[in-house]
Amino acid sequence: xxxxxxxxxxxxxxxxxxxxxxxxxxxxxxxxxxxxxxxxxxxxxxxxxxxxxxxxxxxxxxxxxxxxxxxxxxxxxxxxxxxxxxxxxxxxxxxxxxxxxxxxxxxxxxxxxxxxxxxxxxxxxxxxxxxxxxxxxxxxxxxxxxxxxxxxxxxxxxxxxxxxxxxxxxxxxxxxxxxxxxxxxxxxxxxxxxxxxxxxxxxxxxxxxxxxxxxxxxxxxxxxxxxxxxxxxxxxxxxxxxxxxxxxxxxxxxxxxxxxxxxxxxxxxxxxxxxxxxxxxxxxxxxxxxxxxxxxxxxxxxxxxxxxxxxxxxxxxxxxxxxxxxxxxxxxxxxxxxxxxxxxxxxxxxxxxxxxxxxxxxxx
Amino acid sequence: xxxxxxxxxxxxxxxxxxxxxxxxxxxxxxxxxxxxxxxxxxxxxxxxxxxxxxxxxxxxxxxxxxxxxxxxxxxxxxxxxxxxxxxxxxxxxxxxxxxxxxxxxxxxxxxxxxxxxxxxxxxxxxxxxxxxxxxxxxxxxxxxxxxxxxxxxxxxxxxxxxxxxxxxxxxxxxxxxxxxxxxxxxxxxxxxxxxxxxxxxxxxxxxxxxxxxxxxxxxxxxxxxxxxx
Numbered sequence: 001x002x003x004x005x006x007x008x009x010x011x012x013x014x015x016x017x018x019x020x021x022x023x024x025x026x027x028x029x030x031x032x033x034x035x036x037x038x039x040x041x042x043x044x045x046x047x048x049x050x051x052x053x054x055x056x057x058x059x060x061x062x063x064x065x066x067x068x069x070x071x072x073x074x075x076x077x078x079x080x081x082x083x084x085x086x087x088x089x090x091x092x093x094x095x096x097x098x099x100x101x102x103x104x105x106x107x108x109x110x111x112x113x114x115x116x117x118x119x120x121x122x123x124x125x126x127x128x129x130x131x132x133x134x135x136x137x138x139x140x141x142x143x144x145x146x147x148x149x150x151x152x153x154x155x156x157x158x159x160x161x162x163x164x165x166x167x168x169x170x171x172x173x174x175x176x177x178x179x180x181x182x183x184x185x186x187x188x189x190x191x192x193x194x195x196x197x198x199x200x201x202x203x204x205x206x207x208x209x210x211x212x213x214x215x216x217x218x219x220x221x222x223x224x225x226x227x228x229x230x231x232x233x234x235x236x237x238x239x240x241x242x243x244x245x246x247x248x249x250x251x252x253x254x255x256x257x258x259x260x261x262x263x264x265x266x267x268x269x270x271x272x273x274x275x276x277x278x279x280x281x282x283x284x285x286x287x288x289x290x291x292x293x294x295x296x297x298x299x300x301x302x303x304x305x306x307x308x309x310x311x312x313x314x315x316x317x318x319x320x321x322x323x324x325x326x327x328x329x330x331x332x333x334x335x336x337x338x339x340x341x342x343x344x345x346x347x348x349x350x351x352x353x354x355x356x357x358x359x360x361x362x363x364x
Numbered sequence: 365x366x367x368x369x370x371x372x373x374x375x376x377x378x379x380x381x382x383x384x385x386x387x388x389x390x391x392x393x394x395x396x397x398x399x400x401x402x403x404x405x406x407x408x409x410x411x412x413x414x415x416x417x418x419x420x421x422x423x424x425x426x427x428x429x430x431x432x433x434x435x436x437x438x439x440x441x442x443x444x445x446x447x448x449x450x451x452x453x454x455x456x457x458x459x460x461x462x463x464x465x466x467x468x469x470x471x472x473x474x475x476x477x478x479x480x481x482x483x484x485x486x487x488x489x490x491x492x493x494x495x496x497x498x499x500x501x502x503x504x505x506x507x508x509x510x511x512x513x514x515x516x517x518x519x520x521x522x523x524x525x526x527x528x529x530x531x532x533x534x535x536x537x538x539x540x541x542x543x544x545x546x547x548x549x550x551x552x553x554x555x556x557x558x559x560x561x562x563x564x565x566x567x568x569x570x571x572x573x574x575x576x577x578x579x580x581x582x583x584x585x586x587x588x589x590x591x592x593x
Contacts, residue, residue: 302433303428303430303544331427331428362546363547364547
């Protein structure tokens with residue numbers, strides 16, 4: 001491995017492929033074990049990013065509960081035009097291969113709740129993976145103190161590749177309730193099919209004592225959020241992970257820097273983007289180059305269009321703000337305690353995994 | 365005022381565009397520049413003038429801006445936009461200084477620049493006066509002809525030269541709109557090949573002495589005479 005390759009993998013965890021197992025006609029389980037001393041320590045519900053050839057990054061959720069041996073299982077949907085999908089179909093990934101992973105990322109994780117809180121889990125496709133990890137952890141030993149309702153949608157039961165597993169879980173634990181939602185093809189127009197979010201909202205009309213998790217198609221996630229909040233779900237109790245293909249961007253080619261910093265940015269529509277940004281650039285300039293932000297004033301701490309909301313655990317880890325930045329932040333609409341100007345954050349390796357919410361694209 | 369508002373193209377505006385509000389923010393911006401100028405006195409550091417200028421803007425609810433507050437003293441008046449000032453600049457008893465602000469008031473952009481002198485230096489006073497003079501000469505040329513943006517700046521270059529100065533074509537006008545005009549067009553007024561409409565464009569005039577280290581700046585919207593006293 002030459003120096004440039006070492007730089008590319010700085011901070012990443014080496015994982016060895018131990019098996020590739022088909023789960024359905026277009027989903028495979030990729031099992032990875034640590035190839036070195038470092039293990040991926042994650043909370044169930046989180047995801048990682050695989051660093052593929054050409055510095056292409058692809059994100060997948062861990063599909064099983066965390067184990068002491070560091071084993072990680074990913075559910076990979078094989079897409080026609082997918083970069084990693086093509087590698088898998090073409091036999092470019094084999095047992096024994098080493099792949100580098102970064103993470104963990106994401107905050108769609110289990111939260112303890114007061115008694116009487118119902119838990120709703122919604123999934124489409126491989127969105128089931130992070131929820132399965134959470135369920136494995138919750139039901140590791142005994143019943144859950146909450147009723148958990150899992151709604152998993154697909155056009156056909158064959159798509160629900162863990163269907164029998166969840167039916168068995170339902171039979172074993174009275175606190176677990178599994179409802180597959182099949183959308184067809186049936187003999188009715190598509191607009192009359194009901195998604196998991198609609199079914200869940202119909203059965204749970206009062207969501208004031210609910211916590212919800214939604215993982216899968218962005219449209220389902222956005223619609224679920226809208227429906228559930230209308231039914232009284234407190235906004236902070238809606239956790240989600242939108243799965244959209246090939247939304248990981250590698251911007252390192254736009255810079256002379258050979259080192260990148262991987263960040264995760266959640267857009268206003270809920271879609272999470274994992275980006276490899278050039279080390280040494282400001283977060284604003286890198287996001288602007290990726291056309292994810294319009295920093296109107298060009299980093300002069302004047303316009304506020306680069307204002308991001310950092311995840312709380314990152315706010316204290318990023319170097320503090322100066323007076324000019326704080327002054328501008330104080331006059332912008334709806335200031336929040338973890339707001340920062342992206343033009344004042346310079347990307348360093350210490351920010352590997354930086355997680356934040358993006359602002360709306362100014363002028364869009 | 366009649367405008368032909370096209371949702372596409374270089375003269376596009378956003379959903380919040382409003383003629384009266386744009387004119388109102390123009391007046392607020394001009395008032396802010398004058399208030400800043402009144403607070404600047406010999407002996408003041410340029411950096412402190414900028415902070416005091418931000419206080420003026422904050423009082424008017426205009427601290428947020430589509431560009432930063434620019435105040436330049438003395439030899440810094442020849443600097444290009446975005447070029448850092450020479451540090452530790454202090455206003456002299458006989459000196460020249462310029463102010464350029466681009467505030468945002470609610471949903472609308474303002475933009476205004478002017479040059480002021482302190483003391484009795486006649487050359488500085490003429491420079492500041494000529495920046496305004498060139499502005500109005502070009503503005504009247506715009507009013508009375510079908511000149512394109514490109515032709516306006518060709519005219520401005522000649523008018524500036526005729527008065528004994530050099531025109532900085534790096535500051536060659538731009539769009540203004542409901543925030544952000546950058547969504548429509550981030551380029552220069554001097555690059556357009558059609559006659560610009562009123563209210564939508566800012567005419568920038570930055571002149572410099574050909575040999576000495578001082579200059580002057582004036583900018584305002586392209587508008588008819590009724591908007592200028």
